[in-house]
Amino acid sequence: MSLAPETFDELREIAARYPQARSGLLPMLHLVQSVEGRVTPEGIQACADVLGLTPAEVSGVATFYTMYKRHPVGTHHVGVCTNTLCAVMGGDEIFACLREKLEVGNDETTADGSITLEHIECNAACDYAPVVMVNWEFFDNQTPESASQLVDDLREGREVVASRGARITSWREAERVLAGFEDGLVDEGPAAGSASRVGLELARERGWAAPGDAHGSSDLPEELPEAVEVADTRRAESETIAEEASDD
Amino acid sequence: MTDTLTPVLTANWGDERAWTLPAYAATGGYDALDVALGMAPEDVQTMVKDSGLRGRGGAGFPTGVKWGFLPPPDPENPKPRYLVVNADESEPGTCKDIPLMMASPHTLVEGVIISSYAIRAERAFIYVRGEVLHVVRRLRAAVREAYEAGHLGTNIHGSGYDLELVVHAGAGAYICGEETALLDSLEGRRGQPRLRPPFPAVAGLYASPTVINNAESIASVPAIVKNGADWFAGMGTEKSAGVGIFSLSGHVKRPGQYEAPLGITLRTLIDLAGGIREGHELKFWTPGGSSTPLFTQEHLDVTLDFEGVAAAGSMLGTRALQIFDDSVCVVRAVLRWTEFYKHESCGKCTPCREGTWWLVQVLERLEKGQGSPEDLDLLLDQCDNILGRSFCALGDGATSPITSSIQYFRDEYLAHLEQGGCPFDAKKSTAWAEAVQ
Numbered sequence: 001m002s003l004a005p006e007t008f009d010e011l012r013e014i015a016a017r018y019p020q021a022r023s024g025l026l027p028m029l030h031l032v033q034s035v036e037g038r039v040t041p042e043g044i045q046a047c048a049d050v051l052g053l054t055p056a057e058v059s060g061v062a063t064f065y066t067m068y069k070r071h072p073v074g075t076h077h078v079g080v081c082t083n084t085l086c087a088v089m090g091g092d093e094i095f096a097c098l099r100e101k102l103e104v105g106n107d108e109t110t111a112d113g114s115i116t117l118e119h120i121e122c123n124a125a126c127d128y129a130p131v132v133m134v135n136w137e138f139f140d141n142q143t144p145e146s147a148s149q150l151v152d153d154l155r156e157g158r159e160v161v162a163s164r165g166a167r168i169t170s171w172r173e174a175e176r177v178l179a180g181f182e183d184g185l186v187d188e189g190p191a192a193g194s195a196s197r198v199g200l201e202l203a204r205e206r207g208w209a210a211p212g213d214a215h216g217s218s219d220l221p222e223e224l225p226e227a228v229e230v231a232d233t234r235r236a237e238s239e240t241i242a243e244e245a246s247d248d
Numbered sequence: 249m250t251d252t253l254t255p256v257l258t259a260n261w262g263d264e265r266a267w268t269l270p271a272y273a274a275t276g277g278y279d280a281l282d283v284a285l286g287m288a289p290e291d292v293q294t295m296v297k298d299s300g301l302r303g304r305g306g307a308g309f310p311t312g313v314k315w316g317f318l319p320p321p322d323p324e325n326p327k328p329r330y331l332v333v334n335a336d337e338s339e340p341g342t343c344k345d346i347p348l349m350m351a352s353p354h355t356l357v358e359g360v361i362i363s364s365y366a367i368r369a370e371r372a373f374i375y376v377r378g379e380v381l382h383v384v385r386r387l388r389a390a391v392r393e394a395y396e397a398g399h400l401g402t403n404i405h406g407s408g409y410d411l412e413l414v415v416h417a418g419a420g421a422y423i424c425g426e427e428t429a430l431l432d433s434l435e436g437r438r439g440q441p442r443l444r445p446p447f448p449a450v451a452g453l454y455a456s457p458t459v460i461n462n463a464e465s466i467a468s469v470p471a472i473v474k475n476g477a478d479w480f481a482g483m484g485t486e487k488s489a490g491v492g493i494f495s496l497s498g499h500v501k502r503p504g505q506y507e508a509p510l511g512i513t514l515r516t517l518i519d520l521a522g523g524i525r526e527g528h529e530l531k532f533w534t535p536g537g538s539s540t541p542l543f544t545q546e547h548l549d550v551t552l553d554f555e556g557v558a559a560a561g562s563m564l565g566t567r568a569l570q571i572f573d574d575s576v577c578v579v580r581a582v583l584r585w586t587e588f589y590k591h592e593s594c595g596k597c598t599p600c601r602e603g604t605w606w607l608v609q610v611l612e613r614l615e616k617g618q619g620s621p622e623d624l625d626l627l628l629d630q631c632d633n634i635l636g637r638s639f640c641a642l643g644d645g646a647t648s649p650i651t652s653s654i655q656y657f658r659d660e661y662l663a664h665l666e667q668g669g670c671p672f673d674a675k676k677s678t679a680w681a682e683a684v685q
């Protein structure tokens with residue numbers, strides 16, 4: 001089955017964001033996944049048609065990236081970080097626990113089609129290790145028990161909210177966001193988790209700050225207008241230095 | 249004397265709805281843009297150069313100097329210039345750009361606008377790894393808000409300057425963080441590194457002059473413009489100026505992001521983080537991600553700036569401080585990283601493609617206690633054949649954990665052979681393991 005005309009329109013819309021249409025290929029493949037549940041031959045053909053490429057060229061790109069799937073993905077994608085730091089902190093145990101519980105191997109989908117389990121690489125959240133991702137949303141500081149509860153909740157269709165992110169929709173809806181279409185969930189979740197703020201809070205507690213920052217206590221002007229003045233003089237000084245440098 | 253911690257980029261991360269334009273504007277956000285637009289682009293460049301800002305993506309190349317490599321516009325053959333932000337953050341241990349873009353995407357967007365103005369680019373891209381959905385949401389919303397407020401688009405703030413900015417999500421490939429692979433990926437191809445020269449400054453995106461900078465590098469620009477080059481240069485050490493985000497993970501009591509002047513030590517940072525996990529001692533750590541040679545207890549007082557770490561035999565990299573205590577088997581850790589490099593090798597060059605495969609074979613054998621002591625020499629020999637012979641720095645990086653771990657922990661490898669297996673209990677390393685007394 002060929003893709004719907006609306007999908008073709010959206011594929012063209014993605015390509016049009018770039019000075020050269022081919023740059024749209026990665027987000028276009030994300031859109032294909034959101035519509036088709038995986039990268040299908042029809043999806044590849046559609047990208048090829050829109051971009052004037054051969055299906056082989058598109059396919060060659062799709063197979064290079066781990067987020068593109070050839071097999072149907074479940075309603076939810078559950079990724080367990082097993083790169084070294086998370087693995088050591090318990091990611092290996094979490095992954096083993098979920099594999100057993102869901103009775104699937106790596107990159108496989110449960111019989112009921114609800115969950116695809118995959119071990120993933122470092123997801124830039126090591127300070128929250130061990131980390132589990134659901135549809136690429138962060139679930140921080142997991143244990144085998146919490147991860148087990150998490151997949152139960154997902155399978156039962158209960159509301160699940162990311163540690164630092166939005167309430168969980170589905171893998172396909174996530175793929176649509178990655179293709180560049182907003183889903184209105186941007187304002188859910190916090191600005192930062194506690195580990196992200198730990199240095200900031202310690203600095204506030206101890207009155208530490210960068211020079212000129214009104215939050216600090218030491219060697220700083222008391223009032224804001226003065227701070228601005230200081231900043232202005234500094235700017236002037238640096239401009240003078242810049243001028244001197246370019247005079248040489 | 250600068251304070252021990254100096255929140256600049258992280259300063260607003262605790263603010264209510266920090267990711268929105270009103271919250272960012274309330275902290276003076278986009279004021280720096282006006283300052284910059286009131287200057288000549290060259291002067292903004294000079295300011296960044298004078299600040300001493302060095303690339304925060306790992307290599308530490310001076311940012312202003314890099315911008316200066318763009319060839320002067322050629323009236324005969326005018327080519328557009330591009331700014332590409334590297335927000336692929338995938339180096340194991342590195343976890344600073346992602347929280348930055350989640351909490352305060354406007355800091356990066358403002359940095360992009362000022363930096364693009366400084367290099368006279370009319371288009372910019374933020375290449376963010378795909379596996380961070382909420383960060384992609386926040387970036388896109390920030391860009392939309394910036395357009396609506398007239399910070400992006402045509403005639404920005406009435407200056408006559410135009411800029412288009414696109415947020416582009418990747419699709420899962422560590423190698424796309426390598427700047428030339430990133431460009432190929434952004435052109436809709438497989439992400440494989442390009443031969444240099446030509447350098448991206450001359451022929452980058454669409455063969456046009458291109459600057460590629462790390463997200464933290466670009467996010468540092470507004471504060472520099474606002475507070476002056478001297479302000480930034482006055483922090484940090486002589487050759488490694490300014491502040492940077494240090495990311496502590498693993499076996500410390502309070503892992504997380506600590507923004508400090510470059511030159512802080514791990515001893516101080518661990519102290520701030522409440523110490524090593526109860527009942528344990530520091531065993532090994534990475535100063536700048538898994539591609540930087542491991543350090544041990546003896547390196548606690550190394551100054552964490554580019555020079556200090558290099559002099560001690562490693563690299564500052566991305567300040568990704570992964571802390572492992574004495575419960576952790578170094579062979580297990582190194583094997584897992586090596587499996588990562590094997591998986592992520594793009595396959596373009598033989599030393600890395602074949603070499604990382606062989607490294608995993610030998611390490612697996614050793615970890616199971618099945619190899620022989622000669623396997624250690626074999627490993628070092630294989631590393632020798634990869635290091636400096638690979639097409640890009642991924643191959644080089646793959647050898648770092650291996651050679652450094654053999655240097656510091658040869659006996660531990662041998663203990664695996666003597667015992668016929670791993671002498672460690674992995675359960676004792678987990679976040680939920682009982683403290684040992």
Ligand SMILES: Cc1cc2nc3c(=O)[nH]c(=O)nc-3n(C[C@H](O)[C@H](O)[C@H](O)COP(=O)(O)O)c2cc1C
Pocket residue numbers: 302303304305306307308309311334335336337338339422423424425426427428460461462463465466640641642
């Ligand atoms: C395998 C590999 C992965 C890399 N990943 C990243 C990355 O995720 N983010 C980044 O900023 N730089 C990464 N780099 C470094 C970039 O190639 C480049 O040096 C950097 O983006 C330049 O920005 P800077 O000068 O602002 O640091 C990587 C390099 C290699 C070899």
Ligand code: SF4
Pocket residue numbers: 423441592593594595596597598600601638639640641642643644
């Ligand atoms: S070193 Fe590895 S990642 Fe880099 S080009 Fe060669 S095969 Fe690709």
Ligand code: FES
Pocket residue numbers: 081082083084085086087121122123124125126129131340341342
């Ligand atoms: S190692 Fe798991 S998030 Fe970095």
